Amino acid sequence: MTEGYKGRIGLLIRDARKHRGLTQSQLADLLSTSQSAINRIEKGQQNLSLEMLARIGAALDSEIVALGAGPTHLRITGPTTLSGSIEVKTSKNAGVALLCASLLNRGRTTLRKVARIEEVNRLLEVLGSLGVQTRWLGDEGDLEIIPPKELRLDAIDEEAARRTRSVIMFLGPLLHRADTFDLPYAGGCNLGTRTVEPHMSALRPFGLDVKATDGSYHANVDRSVSPRRAIVLTECGDTVTENALMAAALHPGTTVIRNASSNYMVQDLCFYLQRLGVEVEGVGTTTLTVTGRESIDVDVDYAPAEDPIEAMSLLAAAIVTRSEITITRVPIEFLEIELALLEEMGFVYDRTEEYVAANGHTRLVDITTHPSDLHAPLDKIHPMPFPGLNIDNLPFFAVIAAVATGQTLLHDWVYENRAIYLTELTKLGAQVKLLDPHRVMIEGPTHFSGTEIVCPPALRPAVVILLAMLASKGTSVLRSTYVIARGYEDLAERLNELGAQIEPFRDI
Numbered sequence: 001m002t003e004g005y006k007g008r009i010g011l012l013i014r015d016a017r018k019h020r021g022l023t024q025s026q027l028a029d030l031l032s033t034s035q036s037a038i039n040r041i042e043k044g045q046q047n048l049s050l051e052m053l054a055r056i057g058a059a060l061d062s063e064i065v066a067l068g069a070g071p072t073h074l075r076i077t078g079p080t081t082l083s084g085s086i087e088v089k090t091s092k093n094a095g096v097a098l099l100c101a102s103l104l105n106r107g108r109t110t111l112r113k114v115a116r117i118e119e120v121n122r123l124l125e126v127l128g129s130l131g132v133q134t135r136w137l138g139d140e141g142d143l144e145i146i147p148p149k150e151l152r153l154d155a156i157d158e159e160a161a162r163r164t165r166s167v168i169m170f171l172g173p174l175l176h177r178a179d180t181f182d183l184p185y186a187g188g189c190n191l192g193t194r195t196v197e198p199h200m201s202a203l204r205p206f207g208l209d210v211k212a213t214d215g216s217y218h219a220n221v222d223r224s225v226s227p228r229r230a231i232v233l234t235e236c237g238d239t240v241t242e243n244a245l246m247a248a249a250l251h252p253g254t255t256v257i258r259n260a261s262s263n264y265m266v267q268d269l270c271f272y273l274q275r276l277g278v279e280v281e282g283v284g285t286t287t288l289t290v291t292g293r294e295s296i297d298v299d300v301d302y303a304p305a306e307d308p309i310e311a312m313s314l315l316a317a318a319i320v321t322r323s324e325i326t327i328t329r330v331p332i333e334f335l336e337i338e339l340a341l342l343e344e345m346g347f348v349y350d351r352t353e354e355y356v357a358a359n360g361h362t363r364l365v366d367i368t369t370h371p372s373d374l375h376a377p378l379d380k381i382h383p384m385p386f387p388g389l390n391i392d393n394l395p396f397f398a399v400i401a402a403v404a405t406g407q408t409l410l411h412d413w414v415y416e417n418r419a420i421y422l423t424e425l426t427k428l429g430a431q432v433k434l435l436d437p438h439r440v441m442i443e444g445p446t447h448f449s450g451t452e453i454v455c456p457p458a459l460r461p462a463v464v465i466l467l468a469m470l471a472s473k474g475t476s477v478l479r480s481t482y483v484i485a486r487g488y489e490d491l492a493e494r495l496n497e498l499g500a501q502i503e504p505f506r507d508i
Contacts (some may be wrong), residue, residue, distance in 0.1 A: 001374045007044030009053075012480075014042040014291050016060040016457050018417065027117040028216070031058045058159070071480040073160060074492055077470040077501040078450060078476065079265030082323035084498045088330055089115050090141075092487050094268035094304040096166045097242050099123045101269055102145045103132075105276055105296045112303035112358060116141055118486040122164040129157035131246075137409055151177055158184040162215075168199055169239055171414045172246030175208045175221050183217040198235035199216050202244040230256035236286070236385045238263050245269055248290035257288040263386040264303035264334045264362070267292045270306045271359050274302040275300045281486070284362075288484050302359035308334035309392045310488065315462055316396040317495065318369035319347060325498055328366045331357065341381065341397075345404055346374045376444070382413060391415075395460040399468045401442040402430040408442045409435075421461035428468050439455040450474035459487040470500055 016036075017027050025039040031038075033051075041056075048056075095114045100123070102109040114120060116136075124134050128459045131148035153174070161184040174181055200210055207225035211218045227248075233240055241261040246269075248255035260266070262284050268281040276298060279291035311330045314440040318325050319342075332339075332354060339349075350372040354363045381401075383391040391414050401408035402425055412419045419440050425432045428451055431443040450472040455462045462483050469476035481504075484491060492502040 006046070006048070009044075009048065010042045012055055012454065013060070014314050017042075018457075020060055020382055022060075027056075027059060031055055033068075033151055056387040062332070065236050071482060072504050072506060074466065074478045074481050075503040075505060076450070076466070076472070076476045076478065077503075078470055078472045078474065079448070080321050080323075080470040080500050082318060082321050082325050082470075082495070082498040082500065085326040085328060085427065086314060086494060086498060087328045088306040088314070089113070091265055091268065091303045091307040091491055092119065092294065093238065093265035093307075094119055096237040097239075097265050097269045097270055098302065098304060099127065099145070099171060100169040100242075101249075101272060102127075103147065103151070103170065104246060105265055105298065105300065106147060106149075107297045108299045109477060110137070110299075110301045111143045111194060112147070112301070113141045114143045114304070115307070115489050119164055119166065122160050123166055125157050125160035126167065126170075129155050129160070131155075132428055140485070152352075153178055153181045156182075156184065161185075163326055163355050166239075168217075169243055169246070170197070171199065171203055171208065171210070171217070171219065172243035173250070175203065175206055175219065175247060176250040179221050181219050181222070183219065184215060185217055198233060198237055198240045199243050201234050201442045202231060202240055202257075203247055206247045226251060226253065227255050232257050233257065233259040233481050235259075236261050238265055241266050241288075245273065245280070245288065245290060248272050249276070249292045250294070250296065251290075251292040251442075254289060254291045257290065258286065260286050260288045261385060262286055262419070263390075263470060264305065264308055264331060267361070272300075272302045272304075275302055279424070291459070305357040305359050305362035306364065307458075308390060310339060312390070312393045312396050313337060313467070313491075315342070315367070316400055316464075317370065317467050317470060319372065319374070319400050322371040323372055323498075324368065326366060326368045328408060329357070329364050330367050331362050332365045333363045334390065335393075337387065338393055339387065340495065341377060341401070342374075345377055345400070346372050348372045361502070374400065374404035376401065376404050376408040380409040380411050382411040392460055394466075395422060395464045398432065398440065398442060398461075399430075401466045402432070402444050402446040402448075402468065403471070404444045408444075408446065409439065413438050417456055418461065421456035423463055423466065424453055424456060424461070426467055427453055428465075428472050430468070447466075448472035450476035452477040452479065454479045455481050455483055459483055463488065463491070470495070 025035045026034045028038045090113045092115045131152045134144040205227040207222035208218045238261045270280045276296050281289040306329045308331045314327045350368045352366040379399050383389050383394045423432045428448045430446045433441045448471045
């Protein structure tokens, strides 16, 4: 690897490519170049034109190499002590699922307090290209969605679709709207891989056959096929369950879905389907019984519940900065395992009596954190399907473990290579040892010191680095933070309201 800017750019391109799940050959195809050229670029051995940088940025959906005004960076001055109160925003993953599910309804859907994040923006662009009218109502994040009589499936915005992994959840609703259709997909989502084949298995009983060629899903629907027995999901996945639910919602018989996820975003989708007049039994369990409708045409108003992953982010921020803050509207039923584990580690907090979210179902509390002396847990920390420790909450235990006394083993068995990004904490002074692509050993306590780090291309590890910087002595810089904006609304500004010193800036 050559030194200098070409080498640094090459590393950024390589990391972004791997995060998108692309091989060098697949990226080369997207750019109409050769695999050997991509190899030279990633090794820093290739001169790059501004046009090629822009094309790579678009193909990888990475502001790291995007042009224009330049990526947004964050300058953090620490160590920080937070104070005050902050409200948890509604669930990103529920909002995304509900946007896809709105295609089931021929009437108007109004969603309340939708998270205004980049992932949502990309889906709105895709929906708009299909002829769906969407508009924000007021300043609270309320969103109105009105579908056309006929969707313009041949006019789909391919660029926006390739910049969201959520487009696969269009398969469930669209199989009832057209006998054949094409959907662009983000690179790397090849049929037969772990992330895609479970969707195909769940939707084949509804007559859907999908082939993937040239970067698109080519879907054909056989109307003579319908579920003859219970659908057993080969993976207890959130989006897989959501796709099966949406397919069942417009199937006029009764569908039983087994090994279903009972996670928070799935429950919100179930409650929304019930508002549409679909019968859904077993919400919160791994067996869902759905009695669908032949058509759905109702005006519906729905408020998704609050986001347990954002709540965990805020808890971690308070813990690592030894701060006393109040976090309101915490969806406690989806954080009970995390809080029980934190209590074992020595975390001290108060919480209010439970109250009900605007969706009429989800249990909420307010939590007040207290500065706590933490110690490592006796056993390893690993995620499980709900009601276990949430897969997306695992990375936050890396920065929490870094301030705890003793050794903590984290086992991220679900995602390939996500654990690797947690080793970036070593640049801030943490002792994080990578044991293999799925496991890290963390030894604390840590006295963090500020430094400059390029934002990892994975959402939760990126936020983990930001939280560690809040606790770091001196000035830190987190570069190219677009990935955080994909999953969090105004996170830096909201932390500043609690007393953080985070300054966004651009180089250009």
